[in-house]
Amino acid sequence: MAILEVSNLVKRFDDILAVDDLSFSVAPGEIFGFLGGNGAGKTTTLRMVLDIIRPTSGTISVLGGAPDRRQAGAIGFLPEERGLYSGMSAIDTIVYFGRLKGMNFGLAKSRGMELLERFDLADRAKSDIGDMSKGMAQKVQLATSLVNDPELLMLDEPFSGLDPVNQGLLENEILRASERGAAVIFSTHVMQHAERLCDRLLLLRKGRKRFEGTLEQARAQLPVSLIAVSRHDPSTIPGVASARPNGAADDGWQEWDVKLDPGVAPGSVLEHCTANGIGLRRWDERHASLHDVFVELVGGEGVEQ
Numbered sequence: 419m420a421i422l423e424v425s426n427l428v429k430r431f432d433d434i435l436a437v438d439d440l441s442f443s444v445a446p447g448e449i450f451g452f453l454g455g456n457g458a459g460k461t462t463t464l465r466m467v468l469d470i471i472r473p474t475s476g477t478i479s480v481l482g483g484a485p486d487r488r489q490a491g492a493i494g495f496l497p498e499e500r501g502l503y504s505g506m507s508a509i510d511t512i513v514y515f516g517r518l519k520g521m522n523f524g525l526a527k528s529r530g531m532e533l534l535e536r537f538d539l540a541d542r543a544k545s546d547i548g549d550m551s552k553g554m555a556q557k558v559q560l561a562t563s564l565v566n567d568p569e570l571l572m573l574d575e576p577f578s579g580l581d582p583v584n585q586g587l588l589e590n591e592i593l594r595a596s597e598r599g600a601a602v603i604f605s606t607h608v609m610q611h612a613e614r615l616c617d618r619l620l621l622l623r624k625g626r627k628r629f630e631g632t633l634e635q636a637r638a639q640l641p642v643s644l645i646a647v648s649r650h651d652p653s654t655i656p657g658v659a660s661a662r663p664n665g666a667a668d669d670g671w672q673e674w675d676v677k678l679d680p681g682v683a684p685g686s687v688l689e690h691c692t693a694n695g696i697g698l699r700r701w702d703e704r705h706a707s708l709h710d711v712f713v714e715l716v717g718g719e720g721v722e723q
Contacts, residue, residue: 419482420445421570421601422467427476429462429625436462438625440476444601446569449592451612451619452605454716459625460605461498464572468495481569491520494568498575498605500559504548508534508558511547515562526565533561537587553584564591571595573604577611589615609709619708623716633708640706640714642684644676647700648691655690657682671699 516526
Protein backbone atom coordinates (compact mmCIF):
# COMPACT_ATOMS: atom_id res chain seq x y z
CA MET A 419 0.00 0.00 0.00
CA ALA A 420 1.25 3.47 -0.87
CA ILE A 421 2.07 5.67 2.11
CA LEU A 422 1.13 8.76 0.11
CA GLU A 423 -1.32 8.82 -2.77
CA VAL A 424 -2.43 11.97 -4.58
CA SER A 425 -5.23 11.80 -7.14
CA ASN A 426 -6.38 14.53 -9.54
CA LEU A 427 -5.30 17.26 -7.14
CA VAL A 428 -6.24 20.85 -8.00
CA LYS A 429 -5.51 24.02 -6.03
CA ARG A 430 -6.58 27.49 -7.07
CA PHE A 431 -5.77 30.78 -5.40
CA ASP A 432 -8.33 33.15 -6.92
CA ASP A 433 -7.35 33.26 -10.61
CA ILE A 434 -4.05 31.42 -10.12
CA LEU A 435 -4.02 27.67 -10.85
CA ALA A 436 -1.18 26.52 -8.55
CA VAL A 437 -1.71 22.73 -8.89
CA ASP A 438 -3.37 21.31 -11.97
CA ASP A 439 -4.82 17.77 -11.93
CA LEU A 440 -1.80 16.23 -10.20
CA SER A 441 -1.61 12.49 -9.42
CA PHE A 442 1.24 10.40 -7.98
CA SER A 443 2.01 7.94 -5.19
CA VAL A 444 4.97 7.11 -2.96
CA ALA A 445 5.56 3.61 -1.57
CA PRO A 446 7.30 2.53 1.66
CA GLY A 447 11.08 2.73 1.31
CA GLU A 448 10.88 4.76 -1.88
CA ILE A 449 12.79 8.00 -2.47
CA PHE A 450 10.64 10.21 -4.66
CA GLY A 451 11.97 13.41 -6.23
CA PHE A 452 9.54 16.26 -6.70
CA LEU A 453 11.24 18.48 -9.26
CA GLY A 454 10.29 21.87 -10.59
CA GLY A 455 11.38 25.46 -10.83
CA ASN A 456 10.17 28.26 -8.63
CA GLY A 457 6.38 28.54 -8.66
CA ALA A 458 5.87 25.02 -10.04
CA GLY A 459 3.51 24.04 -7.21
CA LYS A 460 5.84 21.83 -5.15
CA THR A 461 5.43 23.59 -1.79
CA THR A 462 1.68 24.04 -2.29
CA THR A 463 1.31 20.29 -2.85
CA LEU A 464 3.32 19.39 0.25
CA ARG A 465 1.26 21.81 2.36
CA MET A 466 -1.93 20.13 1.17
CA VAL A 467 -0.50 16.74 2.16
CA LEU A 468 0.16 18.20 5.62
CA ASP A 469 -3.41 19.58 5.82
CA ILE A 470 -2.05 23.12 6.19
CA ILE A 471 -4.11 24.19 3.19
CA ARG A 472 -7.03 22.39 1.56
CA PRO A 473 -7.28 21.40 -2.11
CA THR A 474 -9.84 22.91 -4.44
CA SER A 475 -10.57 19.39 -5.69
CA GLY A 476 -9.02 15.94 -5.82
CA THR A 477 -8.05 13.52 -3.06
CA ILE A 478 -5.02 12.85 -0.87
CA SER A 479 -4.43 9.65 1.09
CA VAL A 480 -1.76 9.71 3.81
CA LEU A 481 -1.06 6.44 5.63
CA GLY A 482 -4.38 5.10 4.38
CA GLY A 483 -6.55 8.07 5.35
CA ALA A 484 -7.35 11.67 4.55
CA PRO A 485 -4.79 14.27 5.68
CA ASP A 486 -5.20 15.01 9.37
CA ARG A 487 -2.91 16.82 11.76
CA ARG A 488 -3.35 13.92 14.15
CA GLN A 489 -1.05 11.99 11.78
CA ALA A 490 1.86 14.19 12.91
CA GLY A 491 3.40 11.33 14.89
CA ALA A 492 4.11 9.43 11.67
CA ILE A 493 5.25 12.37 9.53
CA GLY A 494 8.47 14.36 9.38
CA PHE A 495 8.58 17.67 7.53
CA LEU A 496 11.45 20.03 6.76
CA PRO A 497 10.02 23.30 5.38
CA GLU A 498 11.73 25.42 2.78
CA GLU A 499 11.42 28.46 5.03
CA ARG A 500 13.74 27.50 7.88
CA GLY A 501 12.65 28.79 11.25
CA LEU A 502 13.56 27.84 14.81
CA TYR A 503 12.97 29.62 18.10
CA SER A 504 15.89 31.76 19.17
CA GLY A 505 16.32 31.50 22.93
CA MET A 506 15.83 27.71 23.00
CA SER A 507 18.70 25.26 23.13
CA ALA A 508 19.27 22.71 20.38
CA ILE A 509 18.11 19.75 22.46
CA ASP A 510 15.09 21.62 23.86
CA THR A 511 14.08 22.50 20.31
CA ILE A 512 14.22 18.89 19.17
CA VAL A 513 12.36 17.69 22.27
CA TYR A 514 9.69 20.35 21.71
CA PHE A 515 9.03 19.13 18.16
CA GLY A 516 9.09 15.53 19.35
CA ARG A 517 6.44 16.33 21.97
CA LEU A 518 4.29 18.01 19.30
CA LYS A 519 4.42 14.68 17.46
CA GLY A 520 3.18 12.74 20.49
CA MET A 521 6.51 11.50 21.87
CA ASN A 522 7.09 11.38 25.60
CA PHE A 523 9.82 13.62 27.00
CA GLY A 524 12.35 10.88 27.72
CA LEU A 525 12.14 9.28 24.30
CA ALA A 526 12.26 12.63 22.51
CA LYS A 527 15.35 13.67 24.48
CA SER A 528 17.24 10.42 23.98
CA ARG A 529 16.38 10.36 20.28
CA GLY A 530 17.36 14.03 20.00
CA MET A 531 20.75 13.40 21.58
CA GLU A 532 21.35 10.49 19.18
CA LEU A 533 20.70 12.80 16.25
CA LEU A 534 22.91 15.56 17.59
CA GLU A 535 25.69 13.01 18.09
CA ARG A 536 25.27 11.79 14.53
CA PHE A 537 25.30 15.37 13.25
CA ASP A 538 28.47 16.20 15.22
CA LEU A 539 26.56 18.62 17.45
CA ALA A 540 26.48 16.75 20.75
CA ASP A 541 28.74 19.34 22.35
CA ARG A 542 26.29 22.06 21.30
CA ALA A 543 23.18 20.36 22.68
CA LYS A 544 22.60 23.14 25.24
CA SER A 545 23.69 25.99 22.96
CA ASP A 546 21.13 28.64 22.10
CA ILE A 547 19.85 28.34 18.52
CA GLY A 548 20.48 32.05 18.12
CA ASP A 549 24.19 31.55 18.82
CA MET A 550 24.62 28.82 16.19
CA SER A 551 25.87 29.19 12.65
CA LYS A 552 23.35 28.85 9.84
CA GLY A 553 24.65 25.36 9.00
CA MET A 554 24.36 24.18 12.61
CA ALA A 555 20.84 25.54 12.92
CA GLN A 556 19.85 23.78 9.69
CA LYS A 557 21.08 20.49 11.10
CA VAL A 558 19.02 21.05 14.24
CA GLN A 559 15.97 21.70 12.06
CA LEU A 560 16.67 18.49 10.15
CA ALA A 561 16.80 16.67 13.49
CA THR A 562 13.32 18.01 14.34
CA SER A 563 11.96 16.31 11.21
CA LEU A 564 13.64 12.99 12.05
CA VAL A 565 13.18 12.75 15.81
CA ASN A 566 10.00 10.64 15.54
CA ASP A 567 11.39 8.16 12.95
CA PRO A 568 8.63 9.15 10.51
CA GLU A 569 6.95 6.76 8.13
CA LEU A 570 6.56 9.66 5.67
CA LEU A 571 9.45 12.11 5.44
CA MET A 572 8.87 15.23 3.36
CA LEU A 573 11.68 17.67 2.67
CA ASP A 574 11.02 20.94 0.85
CA GLU A 575 14.17 22.20 -0.92
CA PRO A 576 16.28 20.55 1.81
CA PHE A 577 19.67 21.19 0.18
CA SER A 578 19.18 24.95 -0.10
CA GLY A 579 21.96 26.83 1.67
CA LEU A 580 23.88 23.74 2.80
CA ASP A 581 27.61 23.44 2.18
CA PRO A 582 28.89 20.27 0.42
CA VAL A 583 29.67 18.49 3.71
CA ASN A 584 26.18 19.02 5.09
CA GLN A 585 24.63 18.18 1.74
CA GLY A 586 26.36 14.80 2.04
CA LEU A 587 25.06 14.39 5.58
CA LEU A 588 21.52 15.10 4.39
CA GLU A 589 21.84 12.61 1.53
CA ASN A 590 22.92 9.97 4.05
CA GLU A 591 19.88 10.73 6.22
CA ILE A 592 17.56 10.38 3.24
CA LEU A 593 19.09 6.99 2.42
CA ARG A 594 18.92 5.95 6.08
CA ALA A 595 15.22 6.80 6.26
CA SER A 596 14.52 4.88 3.08
CA GLU A 597 16.44 1.83 4.30
CA ARG A 598 14.30 1.60 7.44
CA GLY A 599 11.15 1.69 5.26
CA ALA A 600 10.08 5.32 5.28
CA ALA A 601 8.62 6.90 2.18
CA VAL A 602 10.75 9.94 1.38
CA ILE A 603 9.62 12.78 -0.87
CA PHE A 604 11.81 15.79 -1.43
CA SER A 605 11.39 18.78 -3.66
CA THR A 606 14.41 20.30 -5.33
CA HIS A 607 15.60 22.29 -8.33
CA VAL A 608 19.14 20.82 -8.05
CA MET A 609 19.34 17.92 -10.47
CA GLN A 610 22.48 16.25 -9.09
CA HIS A 611 20.77 15.29 -5.83
CA ALA A 612 17.80 13.82 -7.65
CA GLU A 613 20.09 11.82 -9.95
CA ARG A 614 21.99 10.32 -7.03
CA LEU A 615 19.09 9.57 -4.71
CA CYS A 616 15.76 9.07 -6.42
CA ASP A 617 14.08 5.76 -7.17
CA ARG A 618 11.46 7.71 -9.10
CA LEU A 619 10.87 11.35 -9.84
CA LEU A 620 8.20 13.72 -11.04
CA LEU A 621 8.76 16.81 -13.17
CA LEU A 622 6.32 19.63 -12.52
CA ARG A 623 5.71 22.77 -14.56
CA LYS A 624 3.15 25.41 -13.58
CA GLY A 625 1.38 22.91 -11.36
CA ARG A 626 1.05 20.22 -14.01
CA LYS A 627 2.93 16.94 -14.24
CA ARG A 628 5.20 16.71 -17.26
CA PHE A 629 6.85 13.38 -16.43
CA GLU A 630 6.81 10.65 -13.76
CA GLY A 631 9.08 7.61 -13.70
CA THR A 632 12.60 6.37 -13.08
CA LEU A 633 15.78 8.22 -13.97
CA GLU A 634 16.39 5.90 -16.93
CA GLN A 635 12.86 6.49 -18.17
CA ALA A 636 13.45 10.23 -17.85
CA ARG A 637 16.65 10.05 -19.88
CA ALA A 638 14.85 8.02 -22.53
CA GLN A 639 12.60 11.03 -23.18
CA LEU A 640 15.44 12.53 -25.22
CA PRO A 641 17.28 10.85 -28.10
CA VAL A 642 20.84 9.66 -27.67
CA SER A 643 23.57 11.79 -29.26
CA LEU A 644 26.92 10.50 -30.49
CA ILE A 645 30.37 11.68 -31.46
CA ALA A 646 31.53 9.56 -34.40
CA VAL A 647 34.65 9.73 -36.58
CA SER A 648 34.06 8.27 -40.01
CA ARG A 649 34.70 8.80 -43.73
CA HIS A 650 31.02 8.13 -44.32
CA ASP A 651 28.26 10.73 -43.84
CA PRO A 652 26.22 9.28 -40.92
CA SER A 653 23.06 11.18 -41.91
CA THR A 654 22.33 8.46 -44.51
CA ILE A 655 22.31 5.69 -41.86
CA PRO A 656 18.83 4.42 -40.80
CA GLY A 657 17.90 5.70 -37.36
CA VAL A 658 20.04 8.84 -37.55
CA ALA A 659 18.01 12.04 -37.22
CA SER A 660 20.86 14.41 -38.06
CA ALA A 661 24.65 14.51 -38.45
CA ARG A 662 26.72 17.68 -38.36
CA PRO A 663 30.44 17.87 -39.24
CA ASN A 664 32.55 18.99 -36.31
CA GLY A 665 35.85 20.57 -37.36
CA ALA A 666 38.05 19.94 -40.36
CA ALA A 667 38.50 16.53 -41.93
CA ASP A 668 41.81 14.70 -41.46
CA ASP A 669 42.84 12.50 -44.40
CA GLY A 670 39.18 11.95 -45.18
CA TRP A 671 38.21 11.13 -41.60
CA GLN A 672 35.57 13.51 -40.27
CA GLU A 673 34.25 13.97 -36.75
CA TRP A 674 30.44 14.16 -36.63
CA ASP A 675 27.90 15.26 -34.03
CA VAL A 676 25.16 12.68 -34.51
CA LYS A 677 21.63 12.67 -33.12
CA LEU A 678 19.49 9.55 -33.29
CA ASP A 679 15.77 9.30 -33.85
CA PRO A 680 13.73 8.90 -30.62
CA GLY A 681 13.76 5.30 -29.42
CA VAL A 682 16.66 4.22 -31.63
CA ALA A 683 19.35 2.28 -29.75
CA PRO A 684 22.97 3.26 -30.49
CA GLY A 685 23.86 -0.41 -30.74
CA SER A 686 21.55 -0.93 -33.70
CA VAL A 687 23.22 1.94 -35.58
CA LEU A 688 26.67 0.56 -34.77
CA GLU A 689 25.57 -2.87 -35.97
CA HIS A 690 24.42 -1.34 -39.27
CA CYS A 691 27.83 0.33 -39.69
CA THR A 692 29.63 -2.96 -39.10
CA ALA A 693 27.36 -4.94 -41.42
CA ASN A 694 27.73 -2.41 -44.23
CA GLY A 695 31.47 -1.83 -43.98
CA ILE A 696 31.23 1.72 -42.68
CA GLY A 697 34.56 2.36 -40.97
CA LEU A 698 34.65 4.11 -37.60
CA ARG A 699 37.58 5.47 -35.64
CA ARG A 700 35.48 6.80 -32.77
CA TRP A 701 32.03 6.03 -31.37
CA ASP A 702 31.11 7.87 -28.12
CA GLU A 703 27.56 7.69 -26.84
CA ARG A 704 26.17 10.66 -24.91
CA HIS A 705 23.00 9.95 -23.00
CA ALA A 706 20.87 12.85 -21.81
CA SER A 707 21.35 14.02 -18.24
CA LEU A 708 18.41 14.74 -15.94
CA HIS A 709 19.22 18.42 -16.37
CA ASP A 710 18.85 18.02 -20.15
CA VAL A 711 15.47 16.31 -19.69
CA PHE A 712 14.30 18.94 -17.25
CA VAL A 713 15.21 21.81 -19.56
CA GLU A 714 13.47 20.08 -22.47
CA LEU A 715 10.24 19.23 -20.62
CA VAL A 716 9.98 21.98 -18.04
CA GLY A 717 12.39 24.80 -18.94
CA GLY A 718 15.69 25.70 -17.37
CA GLU A 719 14.91 28.86 -15.38
CA GLY A 720 16.08 28.60 -11.77
CA VAL A 721 17.35 25.04 -12.18
CA GLU A 722 20.82 23.89 -11.12
CA GLN A 723 22.68 20.86 -12.43
